[in-house]
Amino acid sequence: xxxxxxxxxxxxxxxxxxxxxxxxxxxxxxxxxxxxxxxxxxxxxxxxxxxxxxxxxxxxxxxxxxxxxxxxxxxxxxxxxxxxxxxxxxxxxxxxxxxxxxxxxxxxxxxxxxxxxxxxxxxxxxxxxxxxxxxxxxxxxxxxxxxxxxxxxxxxxxxxxxxxxxxxxxxxxxxxxxxxxxxxxxxxxxxxxxxxxxxxxxxxxxxxxxxxxxxxxxxxxxxxxxxxxxxxxxxxxxxxxxxxxxxxxxxxxxxxxxxxxxxxxxxxxxxxxxxxxxxxxxxxxxxxxxxxxxxxxxxxxxxxxxxxxxxxxxxxxxxxxxxxxxxxxxxxxxxxxxxxxx
Amino acid sequence: xxxxxxxxxxxxxxxxxxxxxxxxxxxxxxxxxxxxxxxxxxxxxxxxxxxxxxxxxxxxxxxxxxxxxxxxxxxxxxxxxxxxxxxxxxxxxxxxxxxxxxxxxxxxxxxxxxxxxxxxxxxxxxxxxxxxxxxxxxxxxxxxxxxxxxxxxxxxxxxxxxxxxxxxxxxxxxxxxxxxxxxxxxxxxxxxxxxxxxxxxxxxxxxxxxxxxxxxxxxxxxxxxxxxxxxxxxxxxxxxxxxxxxxxxxxxxxxxxxxxxxxxxxxxxxxxxxxxxxxxxxxxxxxxxxxxxxxxxxxxxxxxxxxxxxxxxxxxxxxxxxxxxxxxxxxxxxxxxxxxxxxxxxxxxxxxxxxxxxxxxxxxxxxxxxxxxxxxxxxxxxxxxxxxxxxxxxxxxxxxxxxxxxxxxxxxxxxxxxxxxxxxxxxxxxxxxxxxxxxxxxxxxxxxxxxxxxxxxxxxxxxxxxxxxxxxxxxxxxxxxxxxxxxxxxxx
Numbered sequence: 051x052x053x054x055x056x057x058x059x060x061x062x063x064x065x066x067x068x069x070x071x072x073x074x075x076x077x078x079x080x081x082x083x084x085x086x087x088x089x090x091x092x093x094x095x096x097x098x099x100x101x102x103x104x105x106x107x108x109x110x111x112x113x114x115x116x117x118x119x120x121x122x123x124x125x126x127x128x129x130x131x132x133x134x135x136x137x138x139x140x141x142x143x144x145x146x147x148x149x150x151x152x153x154x155x156x157x158x159x160x161x162x163x164x165x166x167x168x169x170x171x172x173x174x175x176x177x178x179x180x181x182x183x184x185x186x187x188x189x190x191x192x193x194x195x196x197x198x199x200x201x202x203x204x205x206x207x208x209x210x211x212x213x214x215x216x217x218x219x220x221x222x223x224x225x226x227x228x229x230x231x232x233x234x235x236x237x238x239x240x241x242x243x244x245x246x247x248x249x250x251x252x253x254x255x256x257x258x259x260x261x262x263x264x265x266x267x268x269x270x271x272x273x274x275x276x277x278x279x280x281x282x283x284x285x286x287x288x289x290x291x292x293x294x295x296x297x298x299x300x301x302x303x304x305x306x307x308x309x310x311x312x313x314x315x316x317x318x319x320x321x322x323x324x325x326x327x328x329x330x331x332x333x334x335x336x337x338x339x340x341x342x343x344x345x346x347x348x349x350x351x352x353x354x355x356x357x358x359x360x361x362x363x364x365x366x367x368x369x370x371x372x373x374x375x376x377x378x379x380x381x382x383x384x385x386x387x388x389x390x391x392x
Numbered sequence: 393x394x395x396x397x398x399x400x401x402x403x404x405x406x407x408x409x410x411x412x413x414x415x416x417x418x419x420x421x422x423x424x425x426x427x428x429x430x431x432x433x434x435x436x437x438x439x440x441x442x443x444x445x446x447x448x449x450x451x452x453x454x455x456x457x458x459x460x461x462x463x464x465x466x467x468x469x470x471x472x473x474x475x476x477x478x479x480x481x482x483x484x485x486x487x488x489x490x491x492x493x494x495x496x497x498x499x500x501x502x503x504x505x506x507x508x509x510x511x512x513x514x515x516x517x518x519x520x521x522x523x524x525x526x527x528x529x530x531x532x533x534x535x536x537x538x539x540x541x542x543x544x545x546x547x548x549x550x551x552x553x554x555x556x557x558x559x560x561x562x563x564x565x566x567x568x569x570x571x572x573x574x575x576x577x578x579x580x581x582x583x584x585x586x587x588x589x590x591x592x593x594x595x596x597x598x599x600x601x602x603x604x605x606x607x608x609x610x611x612x613x614x615x616x617x618x619x620x621x622x623x624x625x626x627x628x629x630x631x632x633x634x635x636x637x638x639x640x641x642x643x644x645x646x647x648x649x650x651x652x653x654x655x656x657x658x659x660x661x662x663x664x665x666x667x668x669x670x671x672x673x674x675x676x677x678x679x680x681x682x683x684x685x686x687x688x689x690x691x692x693x694x695x696x697x698x699x700x701x702x703x704x705x706x707x708x709x710x711x712x713x714x715x716x717x718x719x720x721x722x723x724x725x726x727x728x729x730x731x732x733x734x735x736x737x738x739x740x741x742x743x744x745x746x747x748x749x750x751x752x753x754x755x756x757x758x759x760x761x762x763x764x765x766x767x768x769x770x771x772x773x774x775x776x777x778x779x780x781x782x783x784x785x786x787x788x789x790x791x792x793x794x795x796x797x798x799x800x801x802x803x804x805x806x807x808x809x810x811x812x813x814x815x816x817x818x819x820x821x822x823x824x825x826x827x828x829x830x831x832x833x834x835x836x837x838x839x840x841x842x843x844x845x846x847x848x849x850x851x852x853x854x855x856x857x858x859x860x861x862x863x864x865x866x867x868x869x870x871x872x873x874x875x876x877x878x879x880x881x882x883x884x
Binding site: 164167174196216269271302303348 | 411426428434436438447448451452453454455457472537548550551552555559563566655656659664665668670762764765793799
């Protein structure tokens with residue numbers, strides 16, 4: 051049997067998805083028997099040039115993790131799409147933007163200014179900000195520029211499959227890999243490696259089905275009963291609006307789910323689904339009573355859209371006209387702007 | 393001016409590059425190490441509740457999420473001015489020590505080890521973990537894998553999972569240790585100590601026993617005389633989870649010893665327009681550019697720095713190893729960058745011993761692991777020693793504990809300026825004078841920064857393969873005259 055050509059790439063990512071692949075352990079050796087890894091910058095020696103030289107469709111499957119934050123991320127996404135028969139969004143960043151897409155609330159200029167000019171302890175009297183191209187005495191040094199918003203992979207190129215999680219559980223990655231190796235892939239657009247249920251279905255805690263609380267508690271404000279549903283004890287838990295697959299690991303550790311596996315099948319907007327699940331739990335209460343309790347939730351956007359802002363109906367906060375008219379942060383002109391308009 | 397561009401470097405988070413500029417004589421004039429990635433956590437953490445920060449900021453790095461998790465939890469404790477119960481602190485420290493032991497092992501055995509245990513001059517196809525296992529045997533390979541799995545097990549046992557654990561929150565930890573868990577933790581702790589001793593034996597035999605490596609470690613190409621920083625306990629022993637930050641100058645003299653909340657009096661950060669990572673420096677000396685020595689503000693915060701900044705180790709076996717280290721290297725402080733690997737192994741032993749001590753502590757099974765914070769939140773700073781350097785989280789909140797401002801000085805960032813200098817110095821020593829640039833020579837340039845275990849190279853830990861190097865030599869008109877590239881390492 052001809053070996054598969056496999057590629058792994060990270061764009062704007064933390065490295066956790068790559069660690070999850072590494073956690074495959076002995077399965078990696080099995081993988082090496084049936085697949086050649088033809089591109090994996092974090093572990094292997096191949097370069098962009100090597101990918102550019104490949105025939106279109108040369109790669110059978112690319113696992114792409116990380117969100118699209120810079121023009122370089124977008125460029126590589128286009129390149130790998132062209133070279134890959136099957137493109138898989140691996141993990142929360144590629145699938146739904148993950149935590150870095152909370153950056154869409156304030157935009158890239160705010161991010162650069164806060165880090166480079168305003169962070170306590172940063173001494174930057176001249177207001178220096180990293181530039182797309184900078185002339186040093188010896189020559190020009192270039193950097194990728196930040197896009198005006200963090201996007202999911204699918205918002206940049208067509209995606210065939212998604213593997214949810216921050217990071218995806220390694221067993222689930224192996225399940226997906228097996229589907230790929232045995233050529234038993236489900237219809238395009240499916241999630242790989244996960245069950246068709248919510249985290250609540252995997253959670254061992256007891257539920258009544260009703261929320262009888264006068265206020266919500268933040269996790270540090272209450273020591274919860276270890277046997278009972280956290281949501282019913284007044285702790286926001288994203289379990290009902292989150293796809294199953296992790297095994298409710300955080301809840302087992304007495305901490306509420308924050309939704310890193312994204313919405314369950316058939317749900318587009320995870321935040322709206324969570325709000326819906328919470329409100330539905332208040333059986334027989336009046337709107338005013340429910341509103342009073344909901345008002346005790348601090349940071350609704352960071353709570354309901356912790357991992358999924360880029361892929362939600364919201365996408366981002368409304369951008370100023372000035373920012374929405376251009377693709378990048380206000381750094382000096384980069385060489386990657388054309389890539390952003392493709 | 394000729395230019396050598398090393399681009400792309402793989403095994404980085406995102407895309408990294410090195411530009412080396414040669415003067416007309418063909419010697420290295422300057423070198424730049426650029427980090428072209430930026431996600432902007434300082435900005436989008438604003439508006440988030442402080443108790444969520446341990447679960448948000450760990451997404452900075454999926455390789456050392458436990459370090460961010462702990463620094464963040466400590467900062468959040470400080471925001472609420474709450475001291476967690478003693479058992480909670482012990483659980484945090486034990487989990488953290490197990491994490492440090494595992495992280496150090498992955499760096500040494502998977503990333504850096506092949507340079508020493510296989511060698512820079514051999515076929516790069518062999519210079520990786522598979523080549524290493526082929527050379528030293530499957531028994532040792534399995535031992536390394538078991539070590540990594542057991543350290544992961546400790547983190548997951550309390551934190552739910554190994555990548556992005558969830559145990560710590562302001563006022564303590566979410567889960568207590570049961571007697572059954574304790575028994576397993578002790579068993580693992582014993583293994584960690586054995587593995588630490590085994591690794592140091594390997595270092596003595598395979599590295600110190602080899603004249604060529606010994607010479608490299610002691611050579612000027614890999615030497616920088618900088619100040620050193622590290623967290624110390626009350627006895628001035630190395631500690632990873634807690635303590636005061638101690639800074640010693642290039643001669644080893646204490647020049648600062650401060651509590652985390654005072655860090656701004658001692659450290660500032662400089663911005664360059666050609667990279668997304670800032671350059672911290674000691675405020676007392678100021679930013680003097682990319683130079684080492686007594687008058688420069690550049691310091692290092694690495695395993696070697698921590699040993700230099702401390703008076704000793706907190707555990708007996710590691711203390712012995714520490715004494716042996718300084719005897720061998722000719723006294724304190726040690727500035728030889730490659731000796732960082734040795735220091736890392738000593739820390740690995742120390743972290744294992746400390747984790748075992750804590751696992752055996754009768755108090756570790758006390759169910760009292762949480763205190764509910766009651767004071768009005770304001771501002772807090774938390775510092776831990778990440779495997780790669782001093783990690784600072786600084787939060788300012790409103791009266792509801794909602795983040796208003798964040799500052800983060802991440803482990804590797806401390807060493808950014810030193811890494812730039814180390815690349816330049818190794819390149820200067822190894823390239824030029826009409827010498828032909830060989831693959832083995834390039835690997836020796838890489839060894840200059842691999843010693844720092846830079847976090848941009850994090851996720852390489854358990855996989856074979858060599859860092860990609862493509863060296864392009866340009867003439868004065870920036871026309872390509874030659875290109876040399878290292879080939880892939882594990883294709884069959």
